[in-house]
Amino acid sequence: MILQVQDLFAGYGETEILHGVNARVDDREIVAVIGPNGAGKSTLIKAIIGILKPSRGSIRFRDVEIAGRNPEDLVPAGLAYVPQNRNIFPSMTVLENLEIGAITRRPGWLHMGGALVRRYLPFLPGGSVGPKAPDPVGGTPRPVTGLRISEEEFRQRVDHITGLFPNLEPKLRQRAGALSGGEQQMVALGKALVLDPAMLLIDEPSAGL
Numbered sequence: 001m002i003l004q005v006q007d008l009f010a011g012y013g014e015t016e017i018l019h020g021v022n023a024r025v026d027d028r029e030i031v032a033v034i035g036p037n038g039a040g041k042s043t044l045i046k047a048i049i050g051i052l053k054p055s056r057g058s059i060r061f062r063d064v065e066i067a068g069r070n071p072e073d074l075v076p077a078g079l080a081y082v083p084q085n086r087n088i089f090p091s092m093t094v095l096e097n098l099e100i101g102a103i104t105r106r107p108g109w110l111h112m113g114g115a116l117v118r119r120y121l122p123f124l125p126g127g128s129v130g131p132k133a134p135d136p137v138g139g140t141p142r143p144v145t146g147l148r149i150s151e152e153e154f155r156q157r158v159d160h161i162t163g164l165f166p167n168l169e170p171k172l173r174q175r176a177g178a179l180s181g182g183e184q185q186m187v188a189l190g191k192a193l194v195l196d197p198a199m200l201l202i203d204e205p206s207a208g209l
């Protein structure tokens with residue numbers, strides 16, 4: 001089992017939306033959450049990824065309690081999230097969007113302005129000095145260097161993503177905003193997949209496809 005949600009309560013201010021939700025996802029399993037508009041599907045995903053703090057209940061990811069943890073701790077731990085509204089930067093290229101997706105594994109770059117620095121100084125080495133990583137979810141502290149993905153690894157991930165979504169291959173250097181709705185959804189998925197997550201949370205996966 002990779003994820004277990006037990007008796008989860010969450011909402012917005014005084015308004016409780018989730019009233020004791022239970023769910024489990026096994027390794028390599030695809031689970032769909034189905035319900036009418038306003039049922040609370042997006043709220044459940046936001047509570048799991050940590051955008052919304054649950055008021056009660058348990059969320060265990062790989063046997064570690066994560067309820068109330070922040071997304072910036074959960075993404076390095078292997079969770080990825082594709083929000084409902086297409087989460088891309090339209091004025092940046094497809095490749096730059098994928099670089100942004102990889103930035104959480106490049107904390108040094110994040111602190112220096114991330115992709116903007118890389119864009120103007122593409123040959124600057126990554127280096128190994130950097131800020132200390134936040135307390136990792138459920139593990140011994142890892143040095144920042146362990147979180148970093150190399151240029152080589154990034155290129156392999158990009159190849160993997162263009163293998164999954166061949167439409168993107170010839171458009172890597174085009175503005176993401178100029179792509180079709182379905183292609184933009186592929187970019188949003190690619191941004192999440194670039195870190196090779198253990199679990200992918202996709203809100204409305206077929207939107208625009």
Ligand SMILES: Nc1ncnc2c1ncn2[C@@H]1O[C@H](COP(=O)(O)OP(=O)(O)O)[C@@H](O)[C@H]1O
Nearest residue numbers: 012015017035036037038039040041042043044
């Ligand atoms: N940011 C918010 N503030 C207050 N209420 C919200 C907010 N987001 C969603 N809601 C309410 O929570 C309920 C569930 O919404 P949501 O989880 O988006 O449903 P679904 O994704 O199943 O369509 C709805 O009644 C919605 O109006």
Ligand SMILES: [Mg+2]
Nearest residue numbers: 041042084203
């Ligand atoms: Mg929704």
